[in-house]
Amino acid sequence: VDVCTCPAGFAGDGTTAGTGCADVDECADGTSDCTLSCANIEGSFTCNDRVLASHRDSATYDLLSIVYDPDPAIIDTVTVESTETITGAGAEIITGTTGAATDPTTGNVYLVTKDDVGGRHLVQLDLATNIATFIGAFAQPVASIAFDEAGVLYGITGLQAAPVNELSTISLVDATLTPILALADGVSADGETLASRRGDPLMYRWSGNNPFDFQSVDSLGVTVDLLQPTLPAQSEKTAAVFSDIFDAFLVTDRDELIHVYRLDQTGENLPFTAANTYKGLTFVPAPPAP
Numbered sequence: 001v002d003v004c005t006c007p008a009g010f011a012g013d014g015t016t017a018g019t020g021c022a023d024v025d026e027c028a029d030g031t032s033d034c035t036l037s038c039a040n041i042e043g044s045f046t047c048n049d050r051v052l053a054s055h056r057d058s059a060t061y062d063l064l065s066i067v068y069d070p071d072p073a074i075i076d077t078v079t080v081e082s083t084e085t086i087t088g089a090g091a092e093i094i095t096g097t098t099g100a101a102t103d104p105t106t107g108n109v110y111l112v113t114k115d116d117v118g119g120r121h122l123v124q125l126d127l128a129t130n131i132a133t134f135i136g137a138f139a140q141p142v143a144s145i146a147f148d149e150a151g152v153l154y155g156i157t158g159l160q161a162a163p164v165n166e167l168s169t170i171s172l173v174d175a176t177l178t179p180i181l182a183l184a185d186g187v188s189a190d191g192e193t194l195a196s197r198r199g200d201p202l203m204y205r206w207s208g209n210n211p212f213d214f215q216s217v218d219s220l221g222v223t224v225d226l227l228q229p230t231l232p233a234q235s236e237k238t239a240a241v242f243s244d245i246f247d248a249f250l251v252t253d254r255d256e257l258i259h260v261y262r263l264d265q266t267g268e269n270l271p272f273t274a275a276n277t278y279k280g281l282t283f284v285p286a287p288p289a290p
Contacts, residue, residue, distance in 0.1 A: 092119075154167065192206075238278055
């Protein structure tokens with residue numbers, strides 16, 4: 001009797017009359033060996049276990065190595081593995097960044113770059129060459145970006161835009177902004193940072209500069225204020241990224257500190273101070289072994 005089996009990374013009875021073969025989401029069922037962030041792909045998964053931390057005021061980024069100890073669920077160390085220079089593929093001169101995000105459906109890395117005349121562009125970064133390919137110029141200065149789980153890119157404008165604090169979706173073809181809603185100022189009108197969580201339809205927003213708001217934002221732009229951990233030495237939040245492995249946000253601020261934010265209102269400051277202000281955080285795969 002012929003026995004139908006599914007290939008590795010799929011589950012089912014292998015027959016068209018039965019359950020067939022469906023992709024196994026190793027990230028959701030906890031069978032991956034990832035240490036920080038897991039991205040499911042058809043038939044397998046990718047571990048994004050390094051953090052790309054893009055610099056606000058230079059065409060560079062740090063590749064951070066983070067050691068997470070699941071028992072007692074703390075981050076032991078954060079170290080700068082390397083500092084890389086971003087090169088523009090066109091004529092634009094990159095002077096810094098205001099956002100970074102990884103598309104969960106493709107693994108492609110996108111940055112919001114600044115140029116020497118005040119423009120802001122959406123670019124795709126090739127991690128192997130550090131070449132940034134120009135996608136389009138933004139009609140408004142975007143302050144932060146984040147992908148949802150379906151691969152839709154969201155952005156929010158800052159104080160230099162009109163209107164300020166406007167949440168939009170962003171075209172990956174030409175960087176066109178499709179406005180959703182201008183969000184209300186927080187307790188202080190300064191600083192905008194977005195992040196998302198795997199399996200969660202909401203965006204998360206930090207707005208203001210000590211004091212500041214921590215909010216969830218739905219696809220219609222409706223915000224809900226969230227309780228945040230009481231941590232010492234906090235200032236304007238500049239970038240954030242969520243780790244599905246240790247179920248918390250990593251959040252950087254203008255004082256070059258990294259905080260851990262959990263939705264249960266717990267958190268801590270990490271024993272790390274950056275040499276630059278980070279304006280984008282996103283998980284990326286570890287570089288291949290030489």
